[in-house]
Amino acid sequence: MKRIFHERRQAFLARCLKYSRYVLNDHFVLVLLVLLGFLSLQYRQLLENFPQPAWSVYLLLLVVSLLLFFAGSTATYLEEPDQHFFLTKEREILLLVQQAIRRQFIFWGSVQILGQLLFLPLYLKLGLPVWGFGLYLLVLTAGKYSLIQAKWSSNTKDGTFQWDLAIDRERKRQQSILQFFALFTRVKGITSSVKRRSYLDGLLKMVAKRSEKTWDYLYLRAFLRSGDFWGLTLRLFGLSLLVLLTIDLAWLATGLVLLFNYLLLFQLLALYRVYDYQYLSRLYPVGQEVKIRGFQRILRGILYGILGLQSIMALLLLKEKLYLGVLILGSFILNQFYLAIKAKKLID
Secondary structure, three states: HHHHHHHHHHHHHHHHHHHHHHHHHHHHHHHHHHHHHHHHHHHHHHEEEEOOOOEEEEHHHHHHHHHHHHHOOOOOOOOHHHHHHHHHHOOOOOOHHHHHHHHEEEEEHHHEEEEHHHHHHHHHOOOHHHHHHHHHHHHHHHHHHHHHHHHHHHOOOEEEEEEHHHHHHHHHHHHHHHHOOOOOOOOOOOOOOOHHHHHHHHHHHHOOOHHHHHHHHHHHHHHHHHHHHHHHHHHHHHHHHHHHHHHOOOHHHHHHHHHHHHHHHHHHHHHHOOOOOOOHHHHHOOOOHHHHHHHHHHHHHHHHHHHHHHHHHHHHHHHHHHHHHHHHHHHHHHHHHHHHHHHHHHHH
């Protein structure tokens, strides 16, 4: 049993390592270095010009503490067939899970401690003594361990191991990691979920019910009801707004927003093949060019809608309005020319 789960762990880590080279490419590393330098400079300025009253610092430390406290999940590497083939090995599985819990506590507990140490100067500025900070870390570490144990104990009910629940949580953990890599490259093994969001049904009525708009309707429907496309769009759009709200340097904020727009466009290209599994769609009495035009219209509509909201925020928040034009021009080039090139490659 140990060998089986060790091989699963090594295989998944090797898979993540393979995808990480697409994430840490030259351009992204350069952006990260610039962002790190900017954050370091802002941190130094914050320490030199400490705000009074310091409620914003308290809020920052609270958010950081909560993020570090709730980060992480137990990597059990359980799979769907295990509940049938390993049912007689349940005791051994539970022992392996306890080892996974210890690994999770050591790793994420260390991440929490290191993350808090980065903000030690802020705690000292607020008047917290070193021994008080150490006590705070001890409480957080003990709470982290209790949280991990409480999460795993929910997988048992009346002393019975809930295989379905544990397998589903492991699947969601792996899918969340793979979806991060999917922001930068195509990743195999990502499962999509479909959910009707009735509050968005009104948007479907915006598409005219004509034969030449068949694929417009289908692509918009897939976008609104797919957890992958809809959730990804909201996350990247939220990040772009957060950048505009928190970064004072107009050139850096504009560059990051354009980066998020590029990542969104790159990921939404997968919408073109969302109906490839449905062979009946090939029997529609519409030509291939109708499908292509419908795909580009819907994708451009989504991207320009997001750009419109970003432009309003940029107009209100950017100190140098010249960069608003840079944002609009850069997004226009992405939406009109880059999309056309990528769409042609998809079709070819």
